[in-house]
Every structure is written in structure tokens, then in C-alpha cells.
Amino acid sequence: MRKNLMNSIDKIQVDIGFSGTFYAKSKENILTGSYGFANRSEKIKNQTNTRYAIASGCKIFTSVAICQLVEDGNITFNTKVKECLDINFPYFDEEVTIHHLLTHTSGIPDYFDEDEMGDYEELWVSTPMYHIRKLKDFLPLFQNMKMKADVGGSFHYNNSAYIVLGLIVEQVSDLEFGDYIEKYIFQKIGMTESGYFEMDELPEGVALGYIEKPDGSWKTNIYSLPVKSASDGGAYVTANDMIVFWDALTTHQLLTKEMTRTLLTPRTEVVEDIYYGYGGYMETNQxxxxxxxxxxxxxxxxxxxxxxxxxxxxxxxxxxxxxGAYEMIKGIEKVIL
Structure with a gap:
């Protein structure tokens, strides 16, 4: 059975030319596989313990950190930004709360608004990406901009909101954001290979990110992203560490049972049957x-x-x-389910 599943998944990989690692865990099976190169020039292959950047996939770490601080009594979901952060946002509505930031309903300006900007690389034409090493370095990109929508309105995906949440984590905990996540999430549950690394000081076992050029050749993404990952995205993990994370989250090793339920409750409708909670998207039925x-x-x-x-x-x-990740996971879901 397992061999047949792996053969089917390998065929999906060949069909789409996927480069990376997958890990699937159910009550019956544990399946994993790696394909392509972590370093194309040196022909170093991706492996099951290869560390990958996951972009916005790590917003959930920011959400868990906020929930932990709520559990500790330092803030509430209804705490207003102006009450817990001593940074001036001159045009932000004073009614913006942590709840609004978590659910992408704050209406604050997004430093990378996908409705207005099609390519993340465009950000770094005027702002050198090598200057973006701390959360406060993102502030000039949106701090003095006017509100984009009313507070508490409809869902509009917002990276700036998660930068603000990260700044709140730093101020409340008195730790740099990445240090907080590594101490209270990664180390706590055994995500031993994960971290908030700087692109010019990467540890061993990290896959370089590759962008295909118009002529079919490849370049790395070193000039396409901020130097250090932030509270809106960019942490490095292994696929196995993300399995560890889900196991720990759903067995209440990171938050109490009640707070875990709060994190994972549908909050804001994105499209029909798809909602956003405090920790990511979710597909629902009635x-x-x-x-x-x-x-x-x-x-x-x-x-x-x-x-x-x-x-x-x-x-x-x-x-x-x-x-490639979307096509790969849809194929794996079809094979397993």
C-alpha cells in the first residue's frame, strides 16, 4: 500500500517538475519524499531534513505568540494597538485592535498590497532589501500611510498587520520577535531545525530559493527578499518540523485547549466556505x-x-x-484521500 502511494506521488512530482520536500502523516501512514536541488550550482539535492523558507506560512507562529501573551494576561484580543505599542501611526484608526490585525480586517495600509503590486521584488527597487533586518525596518514602508478600509470590514489580506503584531510581541515580551518564537515555540516543542535566519548568514542544510528567468535559466532569490525573515513571513523550517508543530498545537502543548480552540475558530469569511481565523485559512462545511x-x-x-x-x-x-507546492499538495490529497 505504502509503495503504491509513493509511486503515485512520485509520478505527480515528475509531471509538475516539483523541487522540494513533502511530508504526510496519518494514523495509517507516514510518507515523505524530496526532489530537486537545494543548491543547483553544487548539485546538492533536497533531503528530508532540508530547511526551507515558508514565506507567509509562518504567520501562524505570530498568532500563537499573541495567544500565549493573551493567556499570560499581558494583552487581550480586544486590546487596541495604541494601548500596547508605543509607536506612532499618525493616520491609523485608533479603534484597531489585535483581533482586527489577526483576522486581516484592520483596514491599515499593507506594505505589499497584492491588489496594487504584482511582484514582491518590486518593493526592493527603492528600498534596499539588505537594510531590512528588524521589524522596525519595515515601518517606513507603511507607517505614515492612510487607512485603506474601515476597521472591522471585510477580509483583506494584510502583511503590515502581522508586522504590527510582531512589534507587539517584542514590546510585551521584551524579546526580539525571532528570539521569542524560537524560545516559546520551536525549542518548547522540539522544532530543532527551524529558525529565523539571515540570508547572508544561513546555517547548513538550507535550500536556496530559485526563480526561473524568461530564458529558462535560474537565479537565486537573494536580491528578492528582506535579509531576515519577519513576523509576516519567511521563517525556515523542515517539512518534518511543521508536522511536529501541528502535532504539538492540536495536543495543546503550545496553548491551552480553550485557547487552541480560540486560535482555530473561523472568524472572517474570505470566499464561500473558506474562512480565516486567528491562525490561518480553513475550509468549512455547515x-x-x-x-x-x-x-x-x-x-x-x-x-x-x-x-x-x-x-x-x-x-x-x-x-x-x-x-509547485499547490499542485503537489492537491495531488497528494487526491492520492491519500
């Missing part, structure tokens, strides 16, 4: 959540993960190219 969905995209980075609460099936797909 009665419950069918599956939780994490996704991330940056130039040279593609990530998808799904968790089915009823069957406890978790699938993680990490790619070091700009696409």
Missing part, C-alpha cells in the same frame, strides 16, 4: 472545519500545509521554487 490551510509564497519560495482535524491527516509541502 457544521465544522473540514481542514486547516497554511500557505506561503515569495519569489523562490512556495509552501502549503493542510491539517484534517477529523482524520488527523497532516500534509506539508515545502518548495524552493516560486510554484
Amino acid at each position: 457544521n465544522s472545519v473540514v481542514k486547516y490551510i497554511l500557505m506561503g509564497y515569495d519569489p523562490g519560495v512556495n509552501f502549503r500545509a493542510v491539517h484534517y482535524p477529523e482524520t488527523q491527516l497532516t500534509i506539508v509541502v515545502c518548495s524552493n521554487e516560486s510554484d
